[in-house]
Amino acid sequence: MNKGTIICVDDERNILLSLHDSLSQIATGYAIELAESGVAALSIITELSQNQIEVPLIICDRAMPEMDGATLLIQLHQQFPKTPKILIAELAEISHAIQASDRTHLYRYITKPWDETDFSLTVREALRSYEQAKQIAAQNQTLKQMHLELQREIANRRRAEALLVYDALHDTLTGLPNRTLLVERIEQAIRTVRYDSTYQFAVLFIDLDRFKIINDSLGHTIGDELLVAISTRFRQCLRNTDIIARLGGDEFAVLLEEIQDTSDAIQIAQRLLESLCTPFNLKGHTVAASASIGVVVGSSSTAYDSAADLLRDADLTMYHAKKTGRAGYALFDRQLHVQTLKLLKIQSDLHQALERQEFILCYQPIVALSTGKLIGFEALVRWHHPQQGLISPGDFIPVAEETGFIIFLGEWVLREACRQMHQWQLQFPLHSPLTISVNISGKQFSQVNFVQQIEQILLETGFDAHLLKLEITESVLMENAQSSTSMLSQLQALGIRLSIDDFGTGYSSLSYLHRLRLDTLKIDRSFVRDVDRSVEQIEIIRTIIALAWNLGMDVVAEGIETKKQLFQLRSLKCEYGQGYLFAKPLDRAAIETLLAQDLPLQYLN
Secondary structure, eight states, X not given: OOOOEEEEEOSOHHHHHHHHHHHHHHSTTOEEEEESSHHHHHHHHHHHHHTTOOOOXXXXXXXXXXXXXXXXXXXXXXXXXXXXXXXXXXXXXXXXXXXXXXXXXXXXXXXXXOOHHHHHHHHHHHHHHHHHHHHHHHHOHHHHHHHHHHHHHHTTSOHHHHHHHHHHHBOTTTOOBOHHHHHHHHHHHHHHHHHOTTOOEEEEEEEETTXXXXXXXXXXXXXXXXXXXXXXXXXXXXXXXXXXXXXXXXXXEEEEOSOSSHHHHHHHHHHHHHHTSSOEEETTEEEOOOEEEEEEEESTTTOOSOHHHHHHHHHHHHHHHHHHOSSOEEEOOHHHHHHHHXXXXXXXXXXXXXXXXXXXXXXXXXXXXTTOOEEEEEEEEEEEETTTEEEOHHHHHHHHHHHTTHHHHHHHHHHHHHHHHHHHHHHOTTSOOOEEEEEOOHHHHXXXXXXXXXXXXXXXXXXXXXXXXXXXXXXXXHHTHHHHHHHHXXXXXXXXXXXXXXXXXXXXXXXXXXHHTOSEEEEOHHHHXXXXXXXXXXXXXXXXXXXXXXXXXXXXXXXXXXXXXXXXXXXXXXXXXXXXXXXXXXXXXXXXXXXXXXXXXXXXX
């Protein structure tokens, strides 16, 4: 399909041929017409216009006999105002090209001889600018009006300077204001609050939900078109006095000036969310989209000092909205800020905690349910902070995951667990061999050298690989589905046993469960909690146990806290279990006392 015809005008034939060769490689899908004079170019363009063929780009030499390039472009601009025009000039002629820019409405000018890389980039940008201008004009009459107003403003100053300012303050894809312009307007609103205590404004921080999936599955072109279409819908939800900016990627922000109260901001947030309820039709693809919004109100009571502080809180609130449920909004409060500062402190202290040896391992016993006999432990990391005391894993593990620190922490847990277990084997030689189960995060599992890392730890600690169990969640296995089979096979080749943790709470894909050939299936505590009084939970556990047996796997039930739960699990023929009924996670000294007694754990509680 012909996208249009590019016109090249130069009185030197060799330059025309060079332009033709370069454009043939750069502008795929476009026809190229060559003209050796301005008169010839006007004739070609007249014929193209009669045939309604688009002219997306005109490249013209400045110095030509009969009609120079500036004169030609002035005439062509009346007929093709939206077509980018590139003027070619000798280095000494650049000042003339700049002087002519206001009258010729240049897109760019280039010098002779030109650099192929710069030329290619300039042409691609010019063609993309032309195509985006067409899209925006067709999609949104309001944006078209903004563009016309911008052109009138640009006409009052030199073209090059105006384009530079525009590029610095607007997003090239959507045409919306960018972060720089938004920050300027927010700073103005903050200053207004300082001298007018009745003035209120709001900032809405918007992040599209699961946008990466759309980009990965449909491609970045469809992703870009979706961003343009969404920005159009968002604009239609706002007042003329409001400003919406694209901050980058799939993030937008809206500044609502002169609102009456918080309810005005919430109403706009709801309107923005509702605008995404209708799917988008993009090149034959029906694409559904949703967003999460963080709302911050600026007033005399909040007293923000800078736009950066306000945007930080809006961003934070948006992530809170995502965590509590996508396709919704959240309103900022100070407690949320306090929690964030706490998390930032944890993040800062985490990296020093390993060096200061603030982490310790606790070990929760795993027993045979029929006899209460101890068969192994699950290693659980704990953090004794020098100022805050014992920090819950629920507070620091997610931070470690998010920052990537979990890779270092996970390696330490593996090494320490294997070292301690080997030491207990030597200390209690008459005790039957015990297994140690260690949880593995998704980031650890994704490491290229993960298998080699474990092999080195086993070599250093002298621990028997057959007694090591790695616990991996369903979600981690599914997210790494293509590489999981190979990775698990390598681990099993070392003699390591593998458990699927929290079974039933994630994907529960039976096909992958069969393919991965795991050793142990751990039933999540959420199923065990009501097993003594819920027929539905009993049947779920019965099904899970039957599935595990059919696949040659043993079963461990987590979170056993009452004797009724224990009796019910025994009746269902569940083999192993762990929970507070037998023992809480214990420190090293408590475990050594337990090993010295060598008693069935069901009689210790």
